Amino acid sequence: MALMINSKCINCDMCDPECPNQAIYFGEKIYEIDPDKCTECVGHYDTPTCVSVCPIDCIKPDPNHKEDLDTLAEKYLRLTGQS
Numbered sequence: 489m490a491l492m493i494n495s496k497c498i499n500c501d502m503c504d505p506e507c508p509n510q511a512i513y514f515g516e517k518i519y520e521i522d523p524d525k526c527t528e529c530v531g532h533y534d535t536p537t538c539v540s541v542c543p544i545d546c547i548k549p550d551p552n553h554k555e556d557l558d559t560l561a562e563k564y565l566r567l568t569g570q571s
Contacts, residue, residue: 489528489551489553489554490521490526490528490550490553491536491538491539491547491548491550492521492547492549492550493512493518493520493547494546494547495546497518497519497544498546499514499518499519502542503541506537506538507537507538508533509525509532509567510525511525523550523552527560527561527563527564527567528560530560530561530563531561531564531565532564
């Protein structure tokens, strides 16, 4: 499942540099996550780094983009040019 940043975001800039897929960007009001690039760090790390560094716990699973581990791994391969 891709992740999303909810409206509690305080724009602290902690998550953006941590994303290995460059899926996090500054949206209209808060940071947002591109679900086409988010792999929940599958292929890079054991856990999503953005979630680990978020000081207010505003990064949650995106219910509109449910993906299993295999799908996230395939996306990682595609994004890194390994597919």
